[in-house]
Amino acid sequence: MATGGEPIRDGETLNVDKAVEAGLPPVVNTTNPVDNDDSTFTSGAQDGVKKMEATTMVWTKSHLIAAYVLMWFVTFVDAMQQGTSGALTPFVTSSFMQHSLTAYTGIMANIIGGVIKLPLAKVLDIFGRPQGFLIMTGFLVLGLIMMAACNGVQTFAAAQIFYWVGYNGISYTISVFIADTSHLKNRGFMYAYVSSPYIVTVWITGPMATAFMTGPGWRWFYGAFVFVTLISCIPLVVLFWLNYRKAVNAGLIVPTKSNRTLVESIKYYTIEFDVGGLLLLMGGLVFFLLPFSLFSYQDGLWESPLVISFFIIGILMLIGFVLYEKFIAPKTFIPYQLLLDRTVLGACVLSATLFVSFYIWNAYFSSFLLVVSGVNLTEATYVQNIYSIGSCFFSLIVGLLIRWTGRFKFIALYFGVPVTMLGVGLMIHFRQPGVPIGYVVMSQIFIAFAGGACVITEQIAVMAATDHQHVAVVLAIEGMFSAIGGGIGSSIAAAIWTGMFPKKLAEFLPAESQGELMNIYASLPTQLSYAKGTPTRLAIEMAYGESQKWMAVGGTTVMVIGLVSVMFWRDINLKNFKQVKGRVI
Structure with missing residues (x-):
């Protein structure tokens, strides 16, 4: 087992000074990570990652x-x-x-x-x-x-x-x-x-x-x-x-x-x-893949309007996903x-x-x-x-x-x-x-x-x-x-x-x-x-x-x-x- 310091006893509350005295990392502000000293945590990590790293530092x-x-x-x-x-x-x-x-x-x-x-x-x-x-x-x-x-x-x-x-x-x-x-x-x-x-x-x-x-x-x-x-x-x-x-x-x-x-x-x-990209990707995949299982229930099989339209919609949505991610999405x-x-x-x-x-x-x-x-x-x-x-x-x-x-x-x-x-x-x-x-x-x-x-x-x-x-x-x-x-x-x-x-x-x-x-x-x-x-x-x-x-x-x-x-x-x-x-x- 590797450890990042002695675990804190249940119920013990430490302020910044006490934490340092106890050999623990300094306080981390989870809202403004750029202001933190990231030496204790993974550099540039988001809040959820830092919370998990903090958890593994204190548990027994x-x-x-x-x-x-x-x-x-x-x-x-x-x-x-x-x-x-x-x-x-x-x-x-x-x-x-x-x-x-x-x-x-x-x-x-x-x-x-x-x-x-x-x-x-x-x-x-x-x-x-x-x-x-x-x-x-x-x-x-x-x-x-x-x-x-x-x-x-x-x-x-x-x-x-x-x-x-x-x-x-x-x-x-x-x-x-x-x-x-x-x-x-x-x-x-x-x-x-x-x-x-x-x-x-x-x-x-x-x-x-x-x-x-x-x-x-x-x-x-x-x-x-x-x-x-x-x-x-x-x-x-x-x-x-x-x-x-x-x-x-x-x-x-x-x-x-x-x-x-x-x-x-x-x-x-x-x-x-990235809600827009997610909807385009999921919708495109679903529309593209469904015809493979539905074609046999259509009168025209692969040539039926439903199957063809599903393929077209799926392909267009997947193309739209790529274009959205490249040119429009604020964050991919x-x-x-x-x-x-x-x-x-x-x-x-x-x-x-x-x-x-x-x-x-x-x-x-x-x-x-x-x-x-x-x-x-x-x-x-x-x-x-x-x-x-x-x-x-x-x-x-x-x-x-x-x-x-x-x-x-x-x-x-x-x-x-x-x-x-x-x-x-x-x-x-x-x-x-x-x-x-x-x-x-x-x-x-x-x-x-x-x-x-x-x-x-x-x-x-x-x-x-x-x-x-x-x-x-x-x-x-x-x-x-x-x-x-x-x-x-x-x-x-x-x-x-x-x-x-x-x-x-x-x-x-x-x-x-x-x-x-x-x-x-x-x-x-x-x-x-x-x-x-x-x-x-x-x-x-x-x-x-x-x-x-x-x-x-x-x-x-x-x-x-x-x-x-x-x-x-x-x-x-x-x-x-x-x-x-x-x-x-």
Whole structure:
């Protein structure tokens, strides 16, 4: 542990002179940082960063340990919640007779959930880490409430937006917490530690999904986790808030008011958060990606007026975003000097391609396991969660390897990306009817171990290229690329599925089942209602195999871009790399 001075005893209040006498840093005025002596804090850091650095200077070793225990617990609850929700989603969409929209429900949620990290980074840097964490908890809880009460796929999709904004925001804020409280050489291992609950929850989510589906129903699952989420998140907020107050009492920070009027505050934060650019970027991405999943429902398919207009609006909004940021925006939320850094940009491109690939091959995977492999819901979640358990387990090894060598590029270049390509490529052949499920499991293990290496190294890469002030921003940019990649991947998967699966069903179904084509296409329970070995079930399995083959092809091909992007990384040595202040790991 590194420490920035003896911690202040609870309840002790120090003025400037007493703080200096006690060996603590001088008072910091958070409103006028230019007037401060920044030797104690990161030079030019915003208020939220300084508040966090002050917090780490006064908290005790036991509070630091408690923070990591609570972060692990929050991740445990989120992982259990997200894994179970993923297993239940096909049944939610099928309950409204729209199983084909399973991938569609998450497209906008993934995009907005990732892009929202940029303004969230501003919240964390300007107001503070606990404040941002609390806001994201509110979004997640609201999403759960909406899903519990939804009456259609449209409402469920809207609820997914709130849910994923909150889920991604909580995960992102915890990532920033870890960056604030750990040395860079140890950070990979600490990220792996906080992600380790996925090793445990993989055995819980399947039985939990089964229990709710055979018991009270999926609505009760979402309702129950409203309370579980609040119970898990609030203690972490309280811990950071108490230590922040301790820093204030110690004289490290003197909170002051801005004296701005309401109108002036609105104008100030509109500029600080670059609201115009954010709306153009999110709107452009949503309009551009939605047609991939909606085209099959239009009379003219790709030539329908709705699809064409969405593409045009999306492209114009994205062009408008670039022009607005370059010529109009008083303050841009993406620092170009960081984005153009080859290590940062390369890591972001890898992040995007990983998510494009994952969301292409993973879409409808649980449905494939149920229908084609013939496993039950619990067994399907075990297979589908091999990625979670394997990547989290192997990331612990990668974190230790980075700490030992001080290097990270070689892990991604010679193991992470190539083995990911191998695993996804094998699924082209193995994700077919009649293939033993053991081969599918083997492919998943390859992807899982390689994925753990890629995720840890890409996060370390973006942070190694900057200082503490910009850690939240570069992590937000990396998260934005991940979300965009997820949105693109989901859109491509939906396009392949909606364009190929019903066509192949029509081709393979026996004459007596042709009248049920749309019901089979729309409902997972209907697909499962035909017994294994019957002509109709065989036809459904063949249609799955054809569709899944091309999803695996797409997921493999896109990883070539990821391999090239890693080649551009700088080979940075993390040993003796000092980035954070205070009592840290």
